[in-house]
Amino acid sequence: MLILYWVLLIVMGAGIIGAFIPAFPGIGLIVAAIAIWGAVAGFSKAVVIALSIAIAVFAITTAIDYLAGYVGARKVGASNWGQIGAVIGMILGLLGFLPALPVGGPIFGLLFGSMLGAFVGEMLHRRDLAIPARCKLGVKVSLAIVVSSLIGNVIAGVLSIIATVVFLVATWPTVMPPVL
Template sequence: MDTTIAWFFLAAILVLIGLAGTILPALPGLPLLFAGLWLAAWADGYQHMSGTTLGWLAGLAALGMAMDALAGWLGARAYGASKQALWGSLIGGVVGLWFGLPGLLLGPLLGAVAGEWLARRDAWRAGQVGMATLVGLALGMLAKIGCALAMLLGFAWAWWT
């Protein structure tokens, strides 16, 4: 097998895993997607891809990761959550890492609810903050998927033009 074909094959594998990672929180989707796109550009000798385009792709990856990381926190904050709820969401997200997909989804939600309950002792308000956190997480996932699609489109545009 020609080594260039092997590099393109590895790049395609990284892109596919990266795309899966935009939906599955346990995988670093956008960094893997960027790595696959960069590897394809490198294997091609940068004939179709400029450094500027790769810089834009890296920026999109960083933006998507930042939006995904902050989304639950921003959702709770936009609803007017207490500092305890914001910290609870952050701690719940970190603890949730150890429990796979359910933990990644429920950790920030439960952390925000627990923090808001400790701050205000109002179950209704704590539930509302939890739902705002969940909406924020969903919007963060959508933003991450949007960045992934923009990366793919930007790469395709640069490759074929």
Template sequence: MEVTLLWILCAALIVAGLAGTVLPVLPGTVLVWAGIVLGAWIDDFQRVGTTTLVVVTVLAALAWVLDYVAGLLGARRAGASRQALVGAAIGTVAGLFMGVVGVLFMPLVGAALGEYLAQKDQHRAVRVGVATWLGIMLGLLAKVVLAFIMVGLFVAALLI
């Protein structure tokens, strides 16, 4: 019975982590990683061994880095000001309280508003806002893909 509960916890961590790759409130890839490590431990690392865990850990770290760097790279590429970066961060936090639409679009609004306040140029503000948003969305997509690769490697290791 205890092992069954541990496997349920393992699955719950992975599912919560997959949800967290899209919802910034949850540390997505960290939860997926924790579920995988728990699953490996439950099985005494017999089927999910060191190599798989190292690869999954590297993928989790890469996803975490991409999550934070992608939006900044998009903003920097568009020549965003410091105020635009602060605006994107504030927009991200504000978006948490507005559901999925807020999470997806408030960073764009925050970056554009921050850039407008800094430069007083509406066209530049829109360009910076869109570039920041595209960076964030590409980072999100990469994080989701990496999380599913992590889960795929775990399931393959369990089944093979």
């Protein structure tokens, strides 16, 4: 049981890291790890509380991920084309279909792809504006989408740390005997 506990803590650590990185699983790994622990060790009151908090954090971070990019983009006047372009660019960057960056790999590909996709989406949608005005709006929208998404990821990361700490506080005394 002790080995499983430590393996699940490592999975939760990966979940915390994933919560800070756009498009990577984060809190979902934490919820799964707590559910596995509950299934194996029994759903005691402490485990149920930790799992409930993790599920609530999962729901909140899902909403934050969506709303952060949406609100940030709308504040600077982004169109749906810019937002769709950001999502397409993020996927292409993650999968490596954009030119390789010298450092960072897929993580920077996500950010660069989102920015490029939002810029292209705005350029295609705002044909009524002159080229310099379209470029300025495209840059503004692409930066707003990336910055607001990163802020959302920071919030999700902090919440995933809280969910993991709640699990540790709730289960540590049952797994690790007190040292006298």
